[in-house]
Amino acid sequence: MMMLQHGSTQLICLTASSGVPLFTRGASKQLPFSVIGSLNGVHMFGGGQGVVLSCCETEGGGKVVCMVLVLGQDELTNVRNVERLKRDLRSCFSLIDQLLEERQEGIMGNLTYCADSLLPPNPTLLQEAVDGFAQAADSEFSCLIVHGRIAAATEKWWRLAPQEVVLLSALLRSLSASGSASCDYPVFLPQGSPTVAHRLLRFQLLPGADVCVLCGPTPSLHRAESGLVGRFWTPLVETLRDCLAVGERCLPGSVSLRPDVLALLLINRETRRSVSCVRTSTNHLLGDPLLPSKARCWELLKLFYIFSTTRYFTQEEILCALPEERAQRGNTEDFVLGFSHQPLQCYLVTEECKSYGLQTPQHQLFLLIPLSVPTFALRTVATQTLSDIVAATGF
């Protein structure tokens, strides 16, 4: 159950059958028990009558009823010991908090269901290193995370369900935020192995750059750390530094963005990867006070993404991933289905900036553009930006 209260999201987890509260996250002040009780009552009563409440809207905010499976499926579905479950769930708090609060700017994965990526200046070197590292660790799943975004990953990693990739990225971000040099963390994959845990090994290479591998019982954390990390990654320190220098722009220097792009989100619909960036005011139209701030740009970009995708652009490939989710999403986002012709592009002119979204069979691009750019030029800006990026990086 998720509640939006005074602009903050509150997640309350209850056992559906008995209404025992498991945990509450994200709340500045706890909801009264009576409210929680009546929420559960609504759910149970509706269930008895064959009615499922999927969402409510009020004047100020919204409320969504949902559940995220992070812990093992068995444990969640067959709750034997509520107290033990409560204890176990505590390990997920950091992840849940991250999903709720969106602490790190510029991470869109939990919204788009696409892995936030960073396009490194020299991808082949890093790709080889990741592949070799995974092989040496007796695994097929490995990835390199820079600034919380995936810079390189093995092919199998990309073959994980989009939801898993996004969740693993979020988990890795929360783990690396803890500051430890390495860790060994058991994870269940909601799609791949909901009942059997895998080990997620994470090693910090440089501050801001982490490598991880998803493996079975071997190798031990110690052996991997002492033997493998040094062997594969010490030669690449300079490359990694270049990578870190790309920073939040996510795009290598070879891509020259037009000056009139405030922020962009580019999604590759086939690989389920996304690149997003917001121009900092230092390198862009200095001193224009009318331009929205960086934080506001991120917010606007997210809002515009939600706006476009709920109304015009379908997300069929996400929906295919999870049938039960398709049922939920497909039903609440039925507006798209009402169109007799296919929407390709859309734009929005607000008081702060202009937003442009376009969809091709392979890509979705969302742009924020300053008000000074005439509306009829938006389309050119968008198509040119897309072709520039694709031509330069092959994204």
Next chain:
Amino acid sequence: MASANARKCTEKTLCRGQTEEDDAEHEHDSDCESTSSSFNSSDCSNDLEPEWLDDIQKNGELFYLELSEGEEEAALASAANQGVATNHVRFSEKEAEVITEENKKQRCSSWTKGEPPLKRLARILRRKRRPSQRRVGGKDGGKDNSTLSSPPASILKNQPGQRQGVMVQQQQLKEVCVYLNPKRLGGSSTPLSDSGGLLEALLGVVHRPSWSRGQADSAGVRQEERLTVHGLIPNSPAIKCGQILIGDVLVAVDDVDVASENIERVLSCIPGPTQVRLTLETVAQVDRSNASDTSSVHKTKASPPVSQLVRLLWGEDTAELQMSIRHIPHIVMYLSLKLDSASPQDEEEILYKYPVSEASGQLKRVRGIFLTLSDMLENVTGGRILSSSLLLGNQLVHVGYWKQSNNLLVIGLPADRVPLLYLQTVVGDVVRTLKVMYGSLDSAFCKADHAPRLDHFFCLFFQQLIQPSRLRDGSSAPTPDVSGTLFLDGLPAVQWLTLPPEIKVHLWLTWRWILFFLILSLLILEKCLRTFFGLRRLYVILGSCLFYKSYLIANHLPKDDLLDVCLYCQHYCLLPLASEQRVGQLVIWREVFPQQRAKGSSTAPGYSQPQGRHFLLIVGLRHFMQCVLLEAGGAASTALGSPGPDCVYVDQVKATLLQLEVLEAGIEERLNAPSAPCLSCADWFLPAATARDRLDSLASSSPVFSKIASAVKGSSTGNRGRSLFGEKARRSSPQRSLSDSGSEGQMDAGSGSGSSMAPGLSPHSTPDSGRKLGGRRDSLGSGGSDGSGGLFKIPRMKHPNPFYLGTLKKTLTERETEEMYNTMKLTSGAENTLFHYVLMETVQGIFIAPTNREVAQLSGSIHPQLIRNFHHCCLSIRAAFQQSLPARGRRAADRPQGAGWGLGPVKEHGVLFQCKPENWTDQRKPAPTMTYWVIGRMLLEPVPQEFYVCFHDSVAEVPVEMAFRLSFGLAF
């Protein structure tokens, strides 16, 4: 001349008998010349009861709807014309329907003979209010002889054209729907002749009891006898429907079995204009050559049944309509939040609910959820609950809430009918309509005796949203798309018909003139009343608005009152009704509670509007409909109780409408004129199979293009030089070559081959002719006419469809071409790329859009799709405008919104769409595509406007400019 014309109309449509005719004449004359006799006239109108008098309800309300006779004839004619060409699909649908009905009927009559007919009769009897007043005029019996000989022949002649519906041979039963109006008999007071009776007078069926027995002892005991049709009376409903044949036996009326002994009683139970279903047994005689055909014609299209909508408005049985949507979850409930827990009773908190069905029952059972959520979420989030989405099985239902003091209105609608984005507008409009009709939600729902009327209200509401097509069944209008209805009805505005200046001035003058006399005569009447009876004035006319075929053509109601009136009209579908020549006479009278007046009196501290009661009078005659808002109390005397409509007012308004009918021709001309700005059809931008096909199809539908087509065929060799030139010029550079060839054309004009083609060129490209344009331009006024006029009159030649006209163009002389494309054009660039538009002016509460006819002229297969898509997109665009807007000026209500929006105020929003032809079979080539924009723009200067436009992608447009061009050119 006007009054003469008007009188003719009266004769034709009303048929109120000679005395009244004289009276009306008298009345008109007296209005104009002498003042003393006007009192007299009103007196007379009290004497002579109008048809609608019986229908006035106890609370003074009146809803009287009578179909015109012309309607039936027109329907007959159109059915005869269309039956073969266009309506195959529907026809076959009808067949299926008929068969099932037959079966059903058979079953009914075989084993449940007792209950349904009795129920039916009871219903009919219930509706019968004042049987004693029904004076049935026996028409002169002399006609009988003639009917026996001639009419049957014509019926038989009709047969071959209608014989498609061959089915169910064995039963020999047929059902025929006829429209009966007992009120039309009212004029004469001659007692029923013994021979004919109602069967003859009302239905037009001649039955001679003696004939069937073969002997003439009619004095003998009348035993139960079958009703054989011995003859038909000319111009009667029976003969008009074309399916009742001499020799048939009338078996049942509306499933009530009839025979000679009870037919008069049954027919006399028909209280007002209605459609009845006759069941006839057909004599199958071998020697009659057409016998088999005759017997097989069951309820063919010849007489399309009165549409469900009309039946619904008449207050007929709605059970069948409700049955057909019973599986779709929808509900309206009015719940009390304050529960008396001391005496808990089952369902006590439900103050009102509709409908009763299984799917809605499921929603009703979970009302606890709605109550809990509305209460709890308001406490937790501090904002009122707006909507919830529920999954019922696999069906998603959106539930909208409206909280009114201690009560909660809950409306549940299936998500595929009403998108969540627009749910609030729908709920808001219902609430406002109810408030206009009843003053407040509490007064609407909390009175027990309102329940049947509310049932009717919500039946209409759900039917319109869930199965609009079925409601319009049997009418000729195209089925409306749900998005379009939602969008256009949801706009806080009424569709305005822009009229050519001369008609506009004429209309304005005439209308004002008539209203002036209307008011004058009322003043005189009032004076008389005061003098003779010491009464004060009854009502003050606050304003009125005039509709023609669902378009507003004149208005001097304040905007909010106009919207109130319009909401009422929309809810009862009065506007589309009037557009289809359905209305013979419409009189509506009810008390209303205009929202602005109710509010204004409390908020404005200095000046408070006089507290009075308000009444809405709607009078419709054929295509015209006038809504008058009256006030009692305040300046006029306070109304006591629930006064019914006053004949004087009704007659005066009716007189206004009759006089206005002289303008009908002018308005019709405007409706038939090519649209301005001219529109393009989406299909033109998709290259179709072959040019020749297109040409032929065009040629068949348009006389002008047939000319062109023949020119192409005939002159393809003769004009080779020119065509080569044309080709070459076209290829080099479109813009330049066009203007070049234009000048070429000027020189060439001397040869003048066939420049007569220019005016009224084509219904397809809808160009305005140059001549008309000149007139319009002149009327635009001084300042802007050169600069902005230039925007309309495009000096260069344009072709609305670049793809096929390019090939035709070469055979036209350049002069023709120039005139042809001298049109008012909204889009910039060389080609006319405008598909559709809606421009709403929020201050006056009106919007303009291409009329239905303009859209129909474009035809095409993709174009209707495109318009549907346009409307659907507009829902989203307008929702974005609304969500980002502060609460002011919202029609629905005063609720703040947009806190969850975040994107900030939206000024402009556009979406680019791509369409492909359906059923593209060619595997080798990819389907051709066409892309177009749908853009919405909110303008605050110079007047608040919302502009929605749809145009082809080839030219980048600036919507603001287009809106300016449009609003300037059309000058509201």
